[in-house]
Amino acid sequence: MPLTLKDIARMAGVAESTVSRAINNKPGVGKETREKIMDLVRKYNYRPNQLARGLAKKETQMLAIIVAELSGADYKIIKSIEAYANEQGYNCIICNTDNNQQKEEAYLALLSNQQVDGAIIIGGELANKNIINTALNKNGLLVLVNCLSEELLIPTILVDSGRGGYLATSHLLEQGSRKVAIVMGSRKDYLESEKLAGYLQALKDYHLEVEEKHIIETDGSREGGYQAFFQALEEGDLPEAFFVTKDILAVGLFDAIKMGGYLIPEDFSIVGYGESIISSIIDPGLTVVAEPLEELGRYAAEYIINLIQGKNPEEIIKVLEPDLKIGESSRFKIR
Amino acid sequence: MPLTLKDIARMAGVAESTVSRAINNKPGVGKETREKIMDLVRKYNYRPNQLARGLAKKETQMLAIIVAELSGADYKIIKSIEAYANEQGYNCIICNTDNNQQKEEAYLALLSNQQVDGAIIIGGELANKNIINTALNKNGLLVLVNCLSEELLIPTILVDSGRGGYLATSHLLEQGSRKVAIVMGSRKDYLESEKLAGYLQALKDYHLEVEEKHIIETDGSREGGYQAFFQALEEGDLPEAFFVTKDILAVGLFDAIKMGGYLIPEDFSIVGYGESIISSIIDPGLTVVAEPLEELGRYAAEYIINLIQGKNPEEIIKVLEPDLKIGESSRFKIR
DNA sequence: TTGTAAGCGTTATCAC
DNA sequence: GTGATAACGCTTACAA
Secondary structure, eight states, X not given: OOOOHHHHHHHHTSOHHHHHHHHTTOSOOOHHHHHHHHHHHHHHTOOOOHHHHHHHHSOOSEEEEEESSOOHHHHHXXXXXXXXXXXXXXXXXXXXXXXXXXXXXXXXXXXXXXSSSEEEEESSSOOOXXXXXXXXXXTOOEEEESOOOSSSOOOEEEEOHHHHHHHHHHHHHHTTOOOEEEEESOTTSHHHHHHHHHHHHHHHHTTOOOOGGGEEEOOSSHHHHHHHHHHHHHHSSOOXXXXXXXXXXXXXXXXXXXXXXXXXXXXXXXXXXXXXXHHHHSSSOOEEEEOOHHHHHHHHHHHHHHHHTTOOOSOSEEEEOOEEEOOSTTOOOOO | OXXXXXXXXXXXXXXXXXXXXXHTTOSSOOHHHHHHHHHHHHHHTOOOOHHHHHHHHSOOSEEEXXXXXXXXXXXXXXXXXXXXXXXXXXXXXXXXXXXXXXXXHHHHHHHHTTSSSEEEEESSSOOOHHHHHHHHHTTOOEEEESOOXXXXXXXXXXXXXXXHHHHHHHHHXXXXXXXXXXXXXXXXXXXXXXXXXXXXXXXXXXTOOOOGGGXXXXXXXXXXXXXXXXXXXXXXXXXXXXXXXXXXXXXXXXXXXXXXXXXXXXXXXXXXXXXXXXXXHSSSOOEEEEOOHHHHHHHHHHHHHHHHTTOOOSOSEEEEOOXXXXXXXXXXXXX
């Protein structure tokens, strides 16, 4: 049976409203009274019930970070969101949806119910529009990161994956490779499809034909990357280079290439996606498309907090640019 | 302005209590009435406000997972907790404390305030006892995972890190190494100190002297692992084997050893801690102490949910045993 | 400066 | 079966 504000009021011999004012640092409380109250608060370690407070104030100083899959890259974004949010006096709860609509719905309900003041959705296939709409209709404040809402006009901030795909592919082409394959996750994933688009654009700019068999769609797992190589091998007409869109895929691909007795980058040049501990351990060091994840997170946090505080930011869609970090896996190739 | 239960009641022409009964699937509502109500609920996508519900019912079907640092290993535990919790109809929010007492306090407040029905704390230096006590006094239900409360009697479930340290060290000794060093994180970390204790016990059982300089305490980073090796090198009297207590440390150590022109396991045998993507990428494949993380998470979730539902489990402390997964980094050594 | 009282959106306890 | 009505713990006009 936790202590309530009423208890404190009774003990201090004042009204509840006075206690409320005192603990919220509001004016209109006598110095003496305030001290008496705060002493009791400290003594009994009283903490206001946030449920009740939220219900009454419609404000919780709490943000929800809704993420489809808690991977390494997303985690960097989360860290960065938390850092800024904390600075501004907000706490964050992380909600993992596993790409499950029902869960996403449940967590978005936190928003509609004002259990959190705002939510940031990171990645994944976007939720049911109805649900999002419901949340938004209820004055829910929402920002999307690295995903896109098809119809709804929701503030979005993302890294240009198309540009990333273009950078990766054109780098491989510049290094002398002509047959470049892409090893990717599901085309249905928005970011993946963008990377593919960048890849295609690069080929086009270099006046190269697109080979369907050089577009290798996988389940995005290590095993998927492994099989991708042998699939290419079986098809014949081996590519000279691979653009791999996920670090785990790259691990599998490396495994397979080494297993086949080939060398990187002598036999195959490779460019991966995303700076991670994994891509830095892989041997030889992976050339990767690097994303400004910290900036991404910070920007998202800033945005939602501005929204909460009633400041309406200018841009509704912010696009950040990735760049290329050259490693050893893509050395120049003499044709 | 979200729809409230009152609105639904008005539209259906019934009392609020009836609507409440209907949406909670409680008996005592006529079939027709119930249908009329549910139709409205669907039509307007009404969702009860969980804040109000929580306030009235003192129950939220929500669990908090409080974690000191969202690392790979902890993430496996979280996944497993979530899986079981979801099965049982609970949603989980993840709270990252960054080993910061203030944040821990804020998140624990979720518990005292009944915003969540229970909390699971994973790892890290344990919070201020006062705070935990406050949460518990308020009937907060709490389970600890991989950390220990010094005085308070809180249900705890953990993997025997002492045993892990012992397994690792004795394996290296059995493989023929005599000079085994330990490269570890902070001794203040409970789990790390346990691993050290296991290491010491193994040396003792093999009647070997403890060399202070073979106990290398680091900051637990890749860089820390890197420097650990050169530190050992400078000290002279190089160890023949290393027991590394964290995978990131192992990465740094590998870097350094290769940089120094040495071979693994020919020159140095190595055993790491925890199965992870990292330890599986490292070349040569790392021998590791493997922990039953899924079981750990599941057990914790089961425990807290039992507690919530009023079933009092038998054991208050559950210890799971790790085992050794042999890789290539610790091959037999002829002295 | 302080107190009174209404309200936030539910659930629960009674009557009817 | 159904409807009033009092909680739940807090905030916030408005009065005093």
